[in-house]
Amino acid sequence: MDDLLELDDQLTPEHRMVRDSVAGFVTDRVLPHVGDWFEQGVFPARDLAPVLGSLGMLGMHLEGYGCAGLDAVSYGVACRELEAGDSGLRSFVSVQGSLAMFPIWKYGSEEQKREWLPRMASGEAIGCFGLTEPDHGSDPAGMRTTAKQDPSGDWMLNGAKMWITNGSIADVAVVWAQTDDGIRGFVVPTSTPGFSAPEIHRKMSLRASVTSSLYFDDVRLPASAVLPGVTGLKGPLSCLTEARFGILWGVVGAARACLEAAVDYARTRVQFGRPIGAFQLTQEKLAWMAVALGQAGLTALHLGRLKDAGTLKPRQVSFGKLANVRAALDIARQARTVLGANGVTLEYPVIRHMNNLESVLTYEGTQEVHLLTLGKALTDLDAFR
Amino acid sequence: MNIVVCVKQVPDTATERKLRSDDKTLDREAADGVVNELDEYAVEEALKLKEAHGGEVTVLTMGPGKATETIRKVLAMGADKAVHLSDDALHGSDALSTSYAMAQALKKIGFDLVVLGSESTDARTGVLAAMLAERLGVPQLTLANKVEVNGSAIAVQRLTDYGYDKVEASLPAVVSVVEKINEPRYPSFKGIMAAKKKPVETLGVADAEISADQVGLANAWSEVVDFAVAPPRAAGTVVKDEGDGGAKIAEFLASKKFV
Ligand SMILES: Cc1cc2nc3c(=O)[nH]c(=O)nc-3n(C[C@H](O)[C@H](O)[C@H](O)COP(=O)(O)OP(=O)(O)OC[C@H]3O[C@@H](n4cnc5c(N)ncnc54)[C@H](O)[C@@H]3O)c2cc1C
Numbered sequence: 001m002d003d004l005l006e007l008d009d010q011l012t013p014e015h016r017m018v019r020d021s022v023a024g025f026v027t028d029r030v031l032p033h034v035g036d037w038f039e040q041g042v043f044p045a046r047d048l049a050p051v052l053g054s055l056g057m058l059g060m061h062l063e064g065y066g067c068a069g070l071d072a073v074s075y076g077v078a079c080r081e082l083e084a085g086d087s088g089l090r091s092f093v094s095v096q097g098s099l100a101m102f103p104i105w106k107y108g109s110e111e112q113k114r115e116w117l118p119r120m121a122s123g124e125a126i127g128c129f130g131l132t133e134p135d136h137g138s139d140p141a142g143m144r145t146t147a148k149q150d151p152s153g154d155w156m157l158n159g160a161k162m163w164i165t166n167g168s169i170a171d172v173a174v175v176w177a178q179t180d181d182g183i184r185g186f187v188v189p190t191s192t193p194g195f196s197a198p199e200i201h202r203k204m205s206l207r208a209s210v211t212s213s214l215y216f217d218d219v220r221l222p223a224s225a226v227l228p229g230v231t232g233l234k235g236p237l238s239c240l241t242e243a244r245f246g247i248l249w250g251v252v253g254a255a256r257a258c259l260e261a262a263v264d265y266a267r268t269r270v271q272f273g274r275p276i277g278a279f280q281l282t283q284e285k286l287a288w289m290a291v292a293l294g295q296a297g298l299t300a301l302h303l304g305r306l307k308d309a310g311t312l313k314p315r316q317v318s319f320g321k322l323a324n325v326r327a328a329l330d331i332a333r334q335a336r337t338v339l340g341a342n343g344v345t346l347e348y349p350v351i352r353h354m355n356n357l358e359s360v361l362t363y364e365g366t367q368e369v370h371l372l373t374l375g376k377a378l379t380d381l382d383a384f385r
Numbered sequence: 386m387n388i389v390v391c392v393k394q395v396p397d398t399a400t401e402r403k404l405r406s407d408d409k410t411l412d413r414e415a416a417d418g419v420v421n422e423l424d425e426y427a428v429e430e431a432l433k434l435k436e437a438h439g440g441e442v443t444v445l446t447m448g449p450g451k452a453t454e455t456i457r458k459v460l461a462m463g464a465d466k467a468v469h470l471s472d473d474a475l476h477g478s479d480a481l482s483t484s485y486a487m488a489q490a491l492k493k494i495g496f497d498l499v500v501l502g503s504e505s506t507d508a509r510t511g512v513l514a515a516m517l518a519e520r521l522g523v524p525q526l527t528l529a530n531k532v533e534v535n536g537s538a539i540a541v542q543r544l545t546d547y548g549y550d551k552v553e554a555s556l557p558a559v560v561s562v563v564e565k566i567n568e569p570r571y572p573s574f575k576g577i578m579a580a581k582k583k584p585v586e587t588l589g590v591a592d593a594e595i596s597a598d599q600v601g602l603a604n605a606w607s608e609v610v611d612f613a614v615a616p617p618r619a620a621g622t623v624v625k626d627e628g629d630g631g632a633k634i635a636e637f638l639a640s641k642k643f644v
Contacts, residue, residue: 014577021573057574069578
């Protein structure tokens, strides 16, 4: 399919090498199987993690401790190619790199970094990020999970988290909990007594991704388990800003895959004696989809350049997440109509992407939350509460 | 072991490839340049040999300035350094003069083993390995689908129509590989970052002691006399089986002189 804006010509040769490595991996190792994974509701994390690790995809944008230290545009391009495979795959990589490794890298002690980062970068250890709770999603400030320090200095963790990607397969959980000093992050080995993580089943979206509840029943942690570098909600929120940056690039990949499938199908499916792509209604759909895709790609590239320049603001990330997820979802839904009945089967990638994007719309700040963030940025009036 | 792997930048086979109307050479600007596919297998084999026996892998590329992108990719796969043989005087060199220029560069670099793909997807002459070996006065082990090095002895399985031949020689030697030999790795992100800092030496004809009167279009022994754009593929013939399908297919094949 023609890349109308020739956006990738803007990339450096390194960016293109990153793109080609990830795209090659996705073509060889993911696309032949991902329809089955989705149907069966599984993600073969233990098989894929070492391969992702050897390519350098886990914590790719972090420096040191076995991480590759890529720039932001490279990180974005990698997410785009991963999500052209499946949003579940990109979620795995986002959670590992931006939500589990990033807080340890940014706020952790030297000991925590040395213990976890090299093993997480190689894919030997899998991480998860526990912020959302059954009763606190968009409003995490009111979380009820608590960590209390006893006189010996040990922490006692109690409570529950929900909708946690990689939860049941993780070796380590970065858990955010209320303490006497406000919200703190904890590095919790999942083998600690009192920790359990049953998988959440019956999802109709992001099926090739493990989602779990986390339960903490008097989980005793040493004093050294707390992330020393941050207190308050800005800790988890800064991680989410990192991960959302990956999302606003990633969904461009999912949308591209949908448009490609639609263009292919429109050129070959014949009805009324002509390829359906020769009908003006179909062409209008494809043209709007291509425009939306190009605009999303431009937004991603612009924000990537701002991030590399060190000036990217959280509200700009909200802009990108809001605009690009919306665009991707619209493209996926349009593509689905072009494929007719084939649009609802896993023989084609479209319905899989479309259903996945419903989760992507909700996690890492719902569409509404990002609308309110932009509304506040424009009016200086807070409409959250 | 000092391994030199020869890598060519070729126009992407997925894009439309053209010859230039002015001098009838390949139009390298018209298409994206990529690593010649078979050379990726050569690189992989070179890296494996280095991993098993130690030493160093040097990339040798002859081509215009644009070929640096190809060199970076091979360095990102894990090669240690590169030599870029690049000079306007080399433009239009045929297989014979290319082998001369490459051999001169190889003599300058020094090697225990030269590895290359068995042919390039653009010119497809498939003769460079043999010519290089002759020019360098070392054994040629071509079309290898397995390579084993033991001290200064080298043995390959040479792919043939009936299976393979076992070919043995001693180093230094030239080996060309076929695609069955391995599964080339993707450049890892660390490899991509590291490649930026790896040394690339550029050699002109004078640096490599190449006489300019033996290379380039003017001195080529082979010449493109004329070329035409391939006609679009004609619609196929559909044979409908009405009891006589077999006979019709035989008739068709006979008409094309296939049987
Ligand atoms: C597949 C999947 C994976 C996930 N992975 C993780 C993970 O790894 N770690 C983690 O911590 N969380 C994870 N989440 C949780 C996700 O971040 C939350 O679902 C999300 O923050 C929304 O919270 P909620 O589901 O409780 O919805 P709620 O906050 O209850 O929202 C319900 C609806 O109300 C709207 N709403 C809420 N407040 C307002 C308001 N003030 N104004 C207007 N509308 C409002 C919302 O936008 C939404 O439409 C995951 C979720 C999914 C689906």
